[in-house]
Amino acid sequence: MKLILKGGRVIDPSQNIDTVMDILIEDGKISRMEKNISISEADSKDNIEIFDLKNKMITPGFIDMHTHLREPGFEYKETIRTGSEAAVVGGFTSIACMANTDPVNDNRSVTEFIHKQARLAAMANVYPIAAVSKGQDGKVLTEFGDLKDAGAVAFSDDGNPVTDSGLMRHALEYACSFDMPVISHCEDTGLSSGGLMNEGIISTQLGLPGIPGIAEDIMVIRDISLAGFTKTRVHIAHVSTAGSVQAVREAKSAGINVTAETAPHYFTLTDEALKEFSTNFKMYPPLRGSDDVEAIKKGLRDGAIDAIASDHAPHSPIEKDVEFEYAANGIIGLETSLALSLRLVHDGILTINQLVEKMSVNPANILKIKKGSLKTGSDADITVIDMNKIWTVDADKFRSKGRNCPFNDWEFKGKAVMTIVGGDVRYADSEL
Amino acid sequence: MDLSRKDMLGIIDLSREEIDLILDTAESFKEISTRKIKKVPTLRGKTVITLFFEASTRTRTSFEIAAKRLSADTINISASTSSVVKGETLIDTAKNLESMNPDIIIIRHSAAGAAHILSGLLEQSIINAGDGAHEHPTQALLDMLTIREKRGAMEGLKIAIVGDIAHSRVARSNIYGLTKMGADVAICGPAMMIPRDIDQMGVSVYYKMEDAIRNADVVMMLRMQLERQERNLFPSLREYANHFSLNRDNINLAKDDVLVMHPGPINRGVEITPEIADGPHSVILEQVTNGVAVRMALLYLLSGGRK
Numbered sequence: 065m066k067l068i069l070k071g072g073r074v075i076d077p078s079q080n081i082d083t084v085m086d087i088l089i090e091d092g093k094i095s096r097m098e099k100n101i102s103i104s105e106a107d108s109k110d111n112i113e114i115f116d117l118k119n120k121m122i123t124p125g126f127i128d129m130h131t132h133l134r135e136p137g138f139e140y141k142e143t144i145r146t147g148s149e150a151a152v153v154g155g156f157t158s159i160a161c162m163a164n165t166d167p168v169n170d171n172r173s174v175t176e177f178i179h180k181q182a183r184l185a186a187m188a189n190v191y192p193i194a195a196v197s198k199g200q201d202g203k204v205l206t207e208f209g210d211l212k213d214a215g216a217v218a219f220s221d222d223g224n225p226v227t228d229s230g231l232m233r234h235a236l237e238y239a240c241s242f243d244m245p246v247i248s249h250c251e252d253t254g255l256s257s258g259g260l261m262n263e264g265i266i267s268t269q270l271g272l273p274g275i276p277g278i279a280e281d282i283m284v285i286r287d288i289s290l291a292g293f294t295k296t297r298v299h300i301a302h303v304s305t306a307g308s309v310q311a312v313r314e315a316k317s318a319g320i321n322v323t324a325e326t327a328p329h330y331f332t333l334t335d336e337a338l339k340e341f342s343t344n345f346k347m348y349p350p351l352r353g354s355d356d357v358e359a360i361k362k363g364l365r366d367g368a369i370d371a372i373a374s375d376h377a378p379h380s381p382i383e384k385d386v387e388f389e390y391a392a393n394g395i396i397g398l399e400t401s402l403a404l405s406l407r408l409v410h411d412g413i414l415t416i417n418q419l420v421e422k423m424s425v426n427p428a429n430i431l432k433i434k435k436g437s438l439k440t441g442s443d444a445d446i447t448v449i450d451m452n453k454i455w456t457v458d459a460d461k462f463r464s465k466g467r468n469c470p471f472n473d474w475e476f477k478g479k480a481v482m483t484i485v486g487g488d489v490r491y492a493d494s495e496l
Numbered sequence: 497m498d499l500s501r502k503d504m505l506g507i508i509d510l511s512r513e514e515i516d517l518i519l520d521t522a523e524s525f526k527e528i529s530t531r532k533i534k535k536v537p538t539l540r541g542k543t544v545i546t547l548f549f550e551a552s553t554r555t556r557t558s559f560e561i562a563a564k565r566l567s568a569d570t571i572n573i574s575a576s577t578s579s580v581v582k583g584e585t586l587i588d589t590a591k592n593l594e595s596m597n598p599d600i601i602i603i604r605h606s607a608a609g610a611a612h613i614l615s616g617l618l619e620q621s622i623i624n625a626g627d628g629a630h631e632h633p634t635q636a637l638l639d640m641l642t643i644r645e646k647r648g649a650m651e652g653l654k655i656a657i658v659g660d661i662a663h664s665r666v667a668r669s670n671i672y673g674l675t676k677m678g679a680d681v682a683i684c685g686p687a688m689m690i691p692r693d694i695d696q697m698g699v700s701v702y703y704k705m706e707d708a709i710r711n712a713d714v715v716m717m718l719r720m721q722l723e724r725q726e727r728n729l730f731p732s733l734r735e736y737a738n739h740f741s742l743n744r745d746n747i748n749l750a751k752d753d754v755l756v757m758h759p760g761p762i763n764r765g766v767e768i769t770p771e772i773a774d775g776p777h778s779v780i781l782e783q784v785t786n787g788v789a790v791r792m793a794l795l796y797l798l799s800g801g802r803k
Contacts, residue, residue, distance in 0.1 A: 265693035269508070271608045271629030271668055274692060340616075341609030385587055387607035389628070 065111055066090050067487060068101055072117030072448065076124055077421050078437035087122065089444040092487035097438065113489075115496065117448055120481065123420045124436050125157025125445030127427040128398060130222070130247075130301060130325060130373035133159075133190070135181060136174065137166025142378040142465045144178060148187035150376075150398040150464035152491040155480025157445035158435055159188050159376075159398070160427075163195040164223040170195040170206045175214040187490055188483075189445070191217040191433060196235045196246060200224050205235060212242045217431045220247035222301055225283060227253060232287065236296040245299045245323075245430055250283035250308070251349070260389055262335040262350040270338065272388065275350050281307035288315040288322055297321035299430055302375050304330045304349040306359030313368035323430050324363075325371040328397060328404035331360045333470065343384045343391035344470040347377065361413050370426045372419075374401040378466025396466035400457060402449070404471070406478035409451075416451075448482035450493075455479050499797035503615045503622040506631035507672035515673060519641050521793035521801075522786070528565055529788055539568035539799055543598040547589070548625070549575040549605040554760055554784065555625050555634070559602050562791035571598070586613060594618050600798060603627075621798040629663045634794065635759050636669035638787040640677065642779055643714055645786070646755055651678035656708040656750075658740060659718025659767055660689040666759045667718060671697050684708030685740065688729055705740055712750040716757040717742050717767045733766050743769040747777065755779050 067089040074085045074097065086101040087094060103112060128151065134142040144161075151159045161178065163169035169178065175192045182190035194216035198204045200223065208219060219239060226232040226248065239246050256279040261267050263274025284300055288311060291298040303309060303326045312324045329347070334354050337345045345351060363369040377394025384391050405423060408414045414422070424447075428436030435445055459472040481493035497517055507515075528536055544563040548556050556572060563570045573593075586605070590613070593601060600621045603611050608628030615622045626632040643650055655674055661667045661683050674681050675698045683694065684702040695701055702708035709715050720736055722729070730736060742756065756768075756777040764770045773780060 263692050265696045268691035268694050269668070269697065271627075271631070271665060276692075341612045385585065387586055387605065387613065388609045389607045 068103065068112065068114045069117050069122055070114060072120045072122040074122045074438065075417055075420050076438040077417050077425050078124065079439060082417060089487045092444055094438055094440055094442055094444050097440065121416065121449040121451060123447050123449065124424045124438050125485065126155050126402065126423045126447045127158040127435060128156045128374050128376065128401065129160045129371060129427040129431060131159045131161050131376040131398065132164065132378065133161040134378060135165065136177060141380050144181035144190060145185040146463060146465050147398065148182060148185045148190055150462060151188035152483040152485065153463050154399040155402045155447045155449065155483055156188055156398060157447060157483060157485045158191060160191040160193050160217060160431060162193050162220060162222040164200060168195050168200050170198050172210050172214040175211055175216050179215050188485060191431060193218045193220050193247065195219065196221045196226055197231065202226055202228055202231060205238060208238055208242055212244060217433060218245045218247050220249065220301065222247060222249045225249050225251040225253060229286060229290065233290050233294060236290055236298055237294050240296050243432060245297060247299045247301050248287045249301050250280050250287060252279045252282045255279035261338055262352045264335060264353055266335045266338060277305040277307055277352060277356065280305050280349055281311060284308040284311045288320055291322055292320040300324040302327050302349060303360065303369060304352050304356060306356045309359045309363035309368050313363065316368065323370045324368065325373045326360050326364065326369050327373060327375045328401050329395065329470065331357055331364065331408065332404050337470065341388045343388055344395060344468050346388065346391050346393055347395050348393040364408065364422065365413055370422065371430060372405050372422045374398055378464055379468050384468050394468065396464050396469050398464060399462050400469065400471050402480055403476035403478055406451065410477060444484055444487040446484040447480050449478060450481045451478045453479045453481065498802045504633055504794055504798060505611050505615055505622065505624045507633045507636050507669045508631065512676050515640065515677060518637055518790065518793050518797065519644055521797060522641050522789040525792040526789040534565050535567055536565065537567045538796060539563065539566040542568040542600070542799060544568045544570045544600045544602065544795065545593055545598045546570065546572045546602045547593070548573065552604055555604065558787040559625065559791050562788050563795055566792055566795055568795065586610060587617060590614050590617055594620060600795060623794060626665050629665050631669045632665040633669050634787065634791055635666050636673040638783055638790040639670055639716065639757060640673050641786045641790055642757065642783050643755065646779065647713065650674060653679045653713040654682065654711055655679045655714040655716065656682045656684060656712040657716045657718065658684045658705060658708060660720055661685050661694065662689045662691040664718050670716065671699055675699065682708045686730060705746055706749055709746060710749045712754055714755045714757060715742060715750055719759065719761065720763055720767045737766050741767050741769060742772050744771055747772060757783060
């Protein structure tokens with residue numbers, strides 16, 4: 065089976081390509097990329113499929129490097145099947161999933177199980193992120209080598225910070241042996257515990273205990289210090305504060321090997337959104353102030369922040385339709401992340417090329433997976449975007465089991481209209 | 497003029513005119529409580545439910561007396577006897593109550609925003625009787641009624657609120673109300689009990705008792721509850737009493753005719769010494785009396801009554 069994508073604007077920052085071209089896909093790989101690929105006589109209509117993608121953008125498949133798929137253990141919130149289906153509908157060909165399942169992904173059998181479920185689902189590529197510590201309890205390192213063999217791509221105790229600086233040091237050092245990143249959820253629990261939202265005038269008005277921005281900054285600075293001291297690398301998850309952005313920026317210019325991601329809600333919403341106590345705006349780290357939002361945008365633009373990841377965190381109404389303080393942290397994002405990020409392009413904050421870097425090229429480089437490029441011979445993982453398609457979010461129609469979406473009823477401009485994984489069209493908009 | 501709102505969730509979104517309307521109405525209702533037969537038929541046939549997820553004697557009793565003096569039928573549900581212990585969610589509890597067609601539901605809950613959940617979900621009028629550290633609107637209204645009775649108006653008065661501001665819904669509702677009515681509000685407490693950016697709510701902030709109460713027309717002391725606070729917040733009640741209690745020495749810094757207020761229950765010897773609580777400046781029990789009048793006024797106005 066062959067596919068030809070005709071007439072789209074191909075954007076591939078990995079090869080400095082931004083031009084209208086055709087792409088021929090054969091046997092799941094990109095086989096040719098040329099101005100005008102003609103269909104030879106030999107190719108009958110039966111074994112070739114042609115898509116006219118005029119006025120569409122063709123990019124290397126988008127990668128969401130921070131999701132929670134909840135399986136095993138919390139299948140009522142999400143499964144690897146529903147989560148990876150939500151991924152392809154949202155334009156993601158690859159996703160990485162965090163280890164805070166039940167049991168925790170801290171051993172080979174869970175990592176292998178995730179791979180098996182992903183293969184059966186046959187939607188997006190799913191890359192398991194294994195725990196840093198056994199049971200994510202911050203005491204004993206997991207078997208990094210065995211987990212890599214089983215197919216893990218990174219280590220993270222996401223959901224819990226690694227509070228013991230000595231253990232974090234050892235994790236960074238040992239991960240070097242396998243050339244794998246440690247992804248840090250930065251939270252000083254002494255400052256954050258009991259907190260329910262960003263600390264500031266809004267938390268003061270609402271009478272909700274606050275989480276100061278420095279609870280994040282302090283741990284980001286700690287992890288940067290550790291990475292600098294041990295000459296290792298660290299990736300900072302879900303950056304939400306101006307202080308973190310500045311710390312990462314300075315560390316990079318000092319030559320420390322640090323990368324960072326943020327999530328779309330941190331450049332879209334502020335803590336003002338909490339005024340009606342809606343639990344769909346409750347997440348960790350919490351929504352911050354407008355200065356932080358501006359700093360995140362600036363960090364994305366100047367490269368302090370390398371990647372955009374959704375932190376897709378599905379919950380059921382059991383956890384969300386309760387009093388604010390009892391509600392679980394987290395919002396879903398796989399099916400809105402791209403549209404929210406495209407707003408940065410429409411608003412002139414990022415070029416489309418920069419966006420493709422943040423959502424495909426850079427995540428692939430950070431996770432060291434052979435993705436994020438349309439080079440001849442690479443896997444045909446492709447996202448097709450219609451920059452001008454107007455659509456309205458209807459969370460009830462999401463493929464994800466989660467309905468904890470703060471963007472329901474929002475109108476967006478721009479959407480993934482086709483998602484190709486390994487040469488297989490896994491999602492196509494009905495209009496195509 | 498009537499109060500054209502379904503619920504009373506907080507003082508934050510009340511206008512000055514609405515506050516005046518409620519206080520005027522309360523003033524006219526006060527007389528009923530002094531009659532020999534303390535009952536008028538105004539709310540006959542209406543059903544009022546008090547749904548209290550937190551222990552309370554004063555506030556719940558005050559609401560119940562207010563409703564009964566207006567001839568409403570009252571049902572009291574407290575968390576210990578309700579289905580909450582069986583693990584039912586707030587939303588399910590609320591929907592079940594709604595199915596029995598009450599007219600007004602009065603809720604107190606330890607979680608900020610609990611009254612908002614009911615407000616968005618139910619047709620009934622919801623009165624917030626205290627939600628976490630968020631708001632306690634009827635307390636602020638009765639405090640304002642008390643000040644207005646004694647001083648005629650709140651405009652220009654210097655009012656100090658002293659204590660654990662961070663955990664106090666009484667402080668928040670009073671800050672909204674008193675600043676709207678033109679008072680000059682000073683808040684005071686140890687710094688870890690002063691929530692961040694509170695100056696943006698239009699108050700001045702003090703960390704020393706003496707600075708806050710100097711020349712004050714009104715000093716409002718808050719109940720100190722170390723047991724409800726997070727760990728390590730404050731060394732001891734003894735230390736607190738030494739530096740943040742209202743006593744016979746520091747009260748001289750305030751105006752000669754200062755009003756001493758407290759939302760109750762009082763910790764005698766902690767935030768206020770007995771001789772001050774029982775002394776000539778104290779209007780603490782008049783606050784309680786006014787609580788009934790203010791709650792009668794609210795029940796009446798939310799039921800569609802006009803002044």
